[in-house]
Amino acid sequence: METLQGIVDNYYYMVAIILFVIGMYTMLTHSNMIKKVIAMNIMDASVFLMFVAVGYAHGSQAPIIRDNVEIIYANPLPGALILTGIVVAVSVTAYALSLVVKIYRYYDTCDYDEICEMRSKE
Amino acid sequence: MIEILNILLLLFLIVCAVGVAYIRDLLSAVILFSSFGLIMAIIWQQLSAPDVAMVEAALGTGVVSLLLIAAISKTRRTE
Amino acid sequence: MEDQITRITSRLVVPFIQVYGIYIILHGHLSPGGSFSGGAIFGASLVLVALSFNLEAGSKQIPHNAASVLESGGALGYLITGLVAIALGGYYLSNKAAGFPMGEAGSLFSAGAIFIITLFVGIKVASTIATLFYYIIEGEK
Amino acid sequence: MxxxxxxxxxxxxxxxxxxxxxxxxxxxxxxxxxxxxxxxxxxxxxxxxxxxxxxxxxxxxxxxxxxxxxxxxxxxxxxxxxxxxxxxxxxxxxxxxxxxxxxxxxxxxxxxxxxxxxxxxxxxxxxxxxxxxxxxxxxxxxxxxxxxxxxxxxxxxxxxxxxxxxxxxxxxxxxxxxxxxxxxxxxxxxxxxxxxxxxxxxxxxxxxxxxxxxxxxxxxxxxxxxxxxxxxxxxxxxxxxxxxxxxxxxxxxxxxxxxxxxxxxxxxxxxxxxxxxxxxVPLSEIVLWLAALGAMFGSIYAMIQTDLKKMLAYSSIAQIAYIFMGIGLHHSLALVGGFYHIMVHAVTKAMLFMVAGVIIYSTGVRRIDQLTGIGKVLPVTMVAFTIGSASMVGIPGTGGLISKWYLALSALEIGRPIFVLVILASSLLNAIYYMPIVINAFMHQDEFKKEVKPVPGIMQLSMVVGMVFIIIFGFFSKPVVTLLEQAAALFF
Amino acid sequence: MTPVIMYSCRVSDLFRNTLSIVTAAITFILTLSLYGFVVGGGEIQLTLFEVLPNLEISMRLDLLSFCLAALASFVWLLCTIYSVDYMAKEHACGRYYPVFIFTLGSCQGIFFAGDLFSLFVFFELMSLIAYILVIHEETEEALKAGYKYLVMTIIGGLALFFGMIIVFELGGTVSLGVGVILQEPSMLALLAFICFLIGFGMKAGMxxxxxxxxxxxPVAPSPASALLSGIMLKTGAYGLIRVIFHVFSPEMLQSVGWNNILAVLAVITILLGSAVALTQTDIKRRLAYSSISQLGYVLLGLSILNNNAITGAVFHIFSHALMKSILFLAAGAIIWKTGLRVIADLKGIGRQMPVTMGCFSVAALAMIGIPPLNGFLSKWTLAMGALDAQMPLYVLVLLVSSLLNALYYLPIIIPAFFEMPGDNGHDHHDHHEFEFNIQEATPRMLSVMIILALFTFIFGLTPNNIAFSLSRVTAEFLLLGGAF
Structure with a gap:
């Protein structure tokens, strides 16, 4: 019962972990490269979700300076970090996609297994 | 009330992620993924991280989907 | 993609998107947003032009050479701003301590070096996104 | 300051x-x-x-x-x-x-x-x-x-x-x-x-x-x-x-x-x-055992390669395992060994890849079995390869020995001679796949058949520098080791 | 210091022949010049530089080092002289001579090593350099043998390394001659002992x-084989001596009975080496197996660990170096002149090459242990040692082995002198060649063999000759724990 309560209390974390697992599973098992790239993004997003959830205090507000200084702010640090993280993830994605396009030009396929087969035949 | 919304959004996230994993049409997968990103942005807004939400909406959803679509247009649409 | 409606719409919308992007870049330290999102929006507007007209028009709007120069320039500007802070006697990238002029909290020019830095990063992000898009769509570079 | x-x-x-x-x-x-x-x-x-x-x-x-x-x-x-x-x-x-x-x-x-x-x-x-x-x-x-x-x-x-x-x-x-x-x-x-x-x-x-x-x-x-x-x-x-x-x-x-x-x-x-x-939790243990496996399997995989650069790459897996071993053994001497190996292997493996690069540049050959007799046409290159492989094996006078010495010493110090055996067995395997290349390059009757482009001076110079450093690491390791011992002392 | 100079004598250019002879000669003379010093009981410990904390390249000079270094440089000098003619036919002399001298340098390095680490370094250096000598001919066969040699060398080197690390771990130092490093028998110490046994035993052909x-x-050029058999095998034995007396102590080894491991292996080595030698048809292979069995004597002497046995062992190092050098050089001369390697073809060759075969016979007889020759003296001393240790079984082993020696050497000598070539008429071409083309080897080669043969006589005839007394003193010196 306690475990269940723990799960309910931390549902953000649980969802993040589930997403992480889905992302990783897709990334490692699917042979299509574009699928792999999308899955990579899902995986990253799930970690970011978890990170932001860590910084969130119940009922807190966005950390923007207003006249009223009494309110609880959410921890701004994870937000700032996630920003960087997203940018990094996007750049990795962009690079991966450019690789995919180039690979397609050489092999005429986006499927990793097919490429491996072609290479082993050589 | 807001809790329930959050939980619904989270469930929707999971559905999107699973959908991405199982759909064989890549373009649909990309669209699902961008809706995944948008929901994520809403969740972050809910978690009082508006600037993250904004970046996610612009970069994570907009640019990544754009690039993905561009890549798909250059390659093959189905898996 | 040679469609009249999209052309006219994008011709109408693009300036607003660009202004909005610049706004977000400049107000990054006051309201949610900042150089990354603003730069992405700006870059997206360029991509939109390219998509709705054709690639040549897009290339005219932001030539490849200029894009790559801007990319390097944006990053360099960021690094140099950081170095200026050292020259002024602070730590690397330090802001107030290095004596950058700070304005009223809440006004546009209130953040010293942050302002300059976001500007540079915005340029960098916008040009990078455009370059990446061309890179993937054109293939040959 | x-x-x-x-x-x-x-x-x-x-x-x-x-x-x-x-x-x-x-x-x-x-x-x-x-x-x-x-x-x-x-x-x-x-x-x-x-x-x-x-x-x-x-x-x-x-x-x-x-x-x-x-x-x-x-x-x-x-x-x-x-x-x-x-x-x-x-x-x-x-x-x-x-x-x-x-x-x-x-x-x-x-x-x-x-x-x-x-x-x-x-x-x-x-x-x-x-x-x-x-x-x-x-x-x-x-x-x-x-x-x-x-x-x-x-x-x-x-x-x-x-x-x-x-x-x-x-x-x-x-x-x-x-x-x-x-x-x-x-x-x-x-x-x-x-x-x-x-x-x-x-x-x-x-x-x-x-x-x-x-x-x-x-x-x-x-x-x-x-x-x-x-x-x-x-x-x-x-x-x-x-x-x-x-x-x-x-x-x-x-x-x-x-x-x-x-x-x-x-x-x-x-x-x-x-x-x-x-x-x-035995986290260090996990790293240690994985490293031990890596040291063995990396070498074994390297033995069956036919491509020179692939062989070098697999050899890297075996060598990086030594460094992980240095981390996992959790002892100051092991740290010294591991970190010394970082330096030695950085120089050695970089030089070996340079050698591979020079061979490809000059002759276009990548396969190991086509390297027969190459020592006579590219002497400097193959001498560099020889010294590099000697260091990989841990022949005295090269840097590889010193790091192995420290790793083995610390494995004994904490009472686990089994890892010494792993290190030694892996060295032996290294010898088995590096030495034949050297031997065939120099000591074979057959002449090298391919056409050979002259090697630019700057490439040769880089390889000579590498050789000199490997030898220096083998003999004058004391300043570095002293530095590392001081540094490692901070953690224990 | 002398060893340093020796070590740095690595030269190769146009005058390489002269130069390498001169270098070897200088080495020999320099070594001899230390004689007075050493006999006076002097010892030198000299640290060149520290490689690691407590781990240095250092030099040490004492009686044992002197004996072996003098022997090595002497044989080396003669072999170099011999090579000048022998190698004239061979290719790649530019590689051969520097390597030859370099091997001498590292060999001297082994004998003068002041601690286990430098011993190990020089040992590896010598083994690897000697590889080039082994495969000098570059035939397929040589490469194969060389590969085997290399792998074994590396295994041995790694075992030594392991042993050394254990010693360093347990004792905190690897210096030789500072007394006994490992006092207490333990599992690890046993492991170290076995490792040393593997490392040095590999070299000694255990x-x-x-x-x-x-x-x-057999595949190496003959002068090189002479050195491989004559000197380099001895470095293994030397290493074992050092380990037994300086790292462990004889008392400790005897008390826990580890020396029995060595003894058993030595006995097997002796018998097996002799027995297998019998079955060989190639002359150099037969000599190589004979080397294995002879090294077994040395190891046996070491395992008995008393005064007479050690004396015998050290003296056997001397005598075997001389004898085996002669044998290989003579075999080399025959091959050089005739190209014949198979023993059955050598009938009647004693008539064409009397001096060569004469030297060969002297050495072979010495091997068998015919009384006036030095082989007898060393075997006798060993047997005395075995009897002192209440081990008549070992005497039996020695006798059996001598018998076997006789069985495989006499069939070479007797037909060579007393049978006509081609008696069983199996090849007329041979006959032809024997009649007209065979002459004596060149004077230089002959003189080398004669000098060595003379020494064999001298050492055998005069029981109180210099080598024997040196061995005697050395044995006492060692048993006293390295201090007078």
Missing amino acids: GFSEHFPALIVVVLFFTAFISPLLYRWARKLAAPAVIAALLAALAMVVVLLIQVQQFGIYYYHMGGWPPPWGIEFKADPLRLYILVVLISVSLWIFIYALRDLGHELKTRVIGWYYTLYSVLVGSMAGIALTNDLFNLFVLMEICAISACAIISIKEDRECLEASFKYLILSAMGTGCFLLGVVMLYMVTGYLNYSFLYQALVEAFDFYPLNIFTAAALFIVAFGTKAALFPLHVWLPDAHASAPSPSSAMLSGLVIKIYAFALFLMFYEVFPRVVLEA | FPLHVWLPDAH
């Missing part, structure tokens, strides 16, 4: 600066681009040396980015061990770069060479950052930069193998960084810090309340860094990536990049996780 | 590790 107080940041900044300026230079003043990179590397090296001297005088030094104190700001830390890594990193990359100047023109299209300079400087800069940083998130960002630039210097060659290999590398390293970031979040969740020093203290308390989180984080770190540094079962990306890349890139990747991740794992184990955590 | 030897020795 004056101006030099900014050096930790400047080391990284100067490299990134060069990175972004070199495409511009390449566009407008092509002749200046390469000298600019060399100058930046030299400047960075000078700064590291100055810092090292100062750190030895005044003790460990922290640098706060933007003047923000930790735990909020990014903190760079300058301690002897990190600076030692930096010295190795920057000097070896300078050396490889000088070699690359000639080799690149042969392997790459002229158009992309400017970008190669950029990527090269970014790679070195991010590695320097990984070594210096004292902040987990900063580490994450730098790791991603490092991963992208490392992939890019493989894929810049634009042939099929390179592209495919770098995609594999990219996906696996994305998985690695994903795991790493998840681990970071776990730690942040229970402590609220990202700074190593703060984490170290906070984890002692947090360990009582959230042991599970911390274990998970540690396990994720092992997976993450294990993937990036090619720890045995996670090494699948390495052979393709290292073998297909242009030779200077292979030298860089095998020589330095994987070491940096091993070093990062070391920092996790010694600066982030307190001893109570490591003693509660 | 029984289970001898497999490389019969392949490697």
Whole structure:
């Protein structure tokens, strides 16, 4: 019962972990490269979700300076970090996609297994 | 009330992620993924991280989907 | 993609998107947003032009050479701003301590070096996104 | 300390600066681009040396980015061990770069060479950052930069193998960084810090309340860094990536990049996780056994390769395992051995890849069985190969012996002679696959059949430098070892 | 210091022949010049530099080092002289001579090593350099043998390394001659002992590790085989002596009975080497197997660990070096002149090459242990040692082995002198060649063999000759724990 309560209390974390697992599973098992790239993004997003959830205090507000200084702010640090993280993830994605396009030009396929087969035949 | 919304959004996230994993049409997968990103942005807004939400909406959803679509247009649409 | 409606719409919308992007870049330290999102929006507007007209028009709007120069320039500007802070006697990238002029909290020019830095990063992000898009769509570079 | 107080940041900044300026230079003043990179590397090296001297005088030094104190700001830390890594990193990359100047023109299209300079400087800069940083998130960002630039210097060659290999590398390293970031979040969740020093203290308390989180984080770190540094079962990306890349890139990747991740794992184990955590679960044991397996299997795989560069790549897996062993043995002598091996292997493997590069440049041969009699036409190259392989095997008089000596000594010190056996068996296997190449190159009746292009002077010079250093490491290791012993003493 | 100079004598250029002879001669003279000093009981410990803390390259000079270094440089000098003619036919002399001298340098380095680490370094250096000598001919066969040799060498080197690390770990130092390093028997110490046994035993051709030897020795050029058999095998024995007396102590070894391991292996080595030698048809292979069995004597002497036995062992190092050098050089001369390697073809060759075969017979007789020759003296002393240790079984082993020696040497000598070539008429071409083309080897080669043969006589005839007394003193010196 306690475990269940723990799960309910931390549902953000649980969802993040589930997403992480889905992302990783897709990334490692699917042979299509574009699928792999999308899955990579899902995986990253799930970690970011978890990170932001860590910084969130119940009922807190966005950390923007207003006249009223009494309110609880959410921890701004994870937000700032996630920003960087997203940018990094996007750049990795962009690079991966450019690789995919180039690979397609050489092999005429986006499927990793097919490429491996072609290479082993050589 | 807001809790329930959050939980619904989270469930929707999971559905999107699973959908991405199982759909064989890549373009649909990309669209699902961008809706995944948008929901994520809403969740972050809910978690009082508006600037993250904004970046996610612009970069994570907009640019990544754009690039993905561009890549798909250059390659093959189905898996 | 040679469609009249999209052309006219994008011709109408693009300036607003660009202004909005610049706004977000400049107000990054006051309201949610900042150089990354603003730069992405700006870059997206360029991509939109390219998509709705054709690639040549897009290339005219932001030539490849200029894009790559801007990319390097944006990053360099960021690094140099950081170095200026050292020259002024602070730590690397330090802001107030290095004596950058700070304005009223809440006004546009209130953040010293942050302002300059976001500007540079915005340029960098916008040009990078455009370059990446061309890179993937054109293939040959 | 004056101006030099900014050096930790400047080391990284100067490299990134060069990175972004070199495409511009390449566009407008092509002749200046390469000298600019060399100058930046030299400047960075000078700064590291100055810092090292100062750190030895005044003790460990922290640098706060933007003047923000930790735990909020990014903190760079300058301690002897990190600076030692930096010295190795920057000097070896300078050396490889000088070699690359000639080799690149042969392997790459002229158009992309400017970008190669950029990527090269970014790679070195991010590695320097990984070594210096004292902040987990900063580490994450730098790791991603490092991963992208490392992939890019493989894929810049634009042939099929390179592209495919770098995609594999990219996906696996994305998985690695994903795991790493998840681990970071776990730690942040229970402590609220990202700074190593703060984490170290906070984890002692947090360990009582959230042991599970911390274990998970540690396990994720092992997976993450294990993937990036090619720890045995996670090494699948390495052979393709290292073998297909242009030779200077292979030298860089095998020589330095994987070491940096091993070093990062070391920092996790010694600066982030307190001893109570490591003693509660046998994490070091896991690393140790994986390393032992890697040392054996890497060598065994290397034996069955027919491609020279592939063989060298598999040999890297075996050699990196020694470094992991140095981390996992958890003893000061083992650290000395492991870190000495970082230096020795960086130089040796870089030189061996240079040799492979020269052979490909000059004759176009990649297959091991076609190298028969090559020693007579490329004497300097093959002598370099001989010395390099001697160091891999651990023949006395080369650097390889010293690191093995320390590793074996510490394995005995903690009463586990089995690892000495592993080291020795792995050395034997090394001998079995390196020696035949040397023998066939020099001592075979058959003449070398292929046409041979003359080797440029600068390439030969680089190889000679490598040889000299390997011998120096073998005989005059005392200053380095003393430095390492001091540095290792900080952790025990 | 002398050893340093020796070590640095590595030269190769146009005058290489002269130069290498001169170098070898200088080495020999310099070594001899230390004689007075050493006999006076002097010892020198000299640290060149520290490689690691407590781990240095150092030099040490004492009686044992002197004996072996003098022997080595002497044989080397003669072999170099011999090579000048022998190698005239061969290719790649530019490689051969420097390597030859370099091997001498590292060999001297082994004998003068002041601690286990430098011993190990020089040992590895010598083994690896000698590899080039082994495969000098570059034939397929040579390469194969060389590969085997190399792998075994590396295994041995790693075992030594392991042993050394254990010693360093347990004792904190690897210096030789500072007294006994390992006092207490323990599991690890046993492991170290076995490792040293493997490492040095491999070099000395001890029984289970001898497999490389019969392949490697025959394929090398003859002067090189002479050195491989004559001197380099001895470095293994030398290493074992050092380990037994300086790292462990004889008392300790005897008390826990580890020396029995060595003894058993030595006995097997002796018998097996002799027995297998019988079955060989190639002359150099037969000699190589004979080397294995002879080294067994030395190891046996070491395992008995009393005064007479050690004296015998050390003296056998001397005598075997001389005898085996002669044998290989003579065999080399025959091959050089005739190209014949198979023993059955050598009938009647004693008539064409009387001096060569004369020397060969002297050495072979010495091997068998015919009384006036030095082989007898060493065997006699060994037997005395065995009897002192109440081990008549070993005497039996020695006798059996001598018998076997006789069985495989006499069939070479007797037909060579007393049968006509081609008696069984199996090849007329041979006959032809024998009649017209065979002459005596060149004077230089002959003189070398004669000098060695003379020494064999001298050492055998005068029981109180210099080598024997040196061995005697050395044995006492060692048993006293390295201090007078």
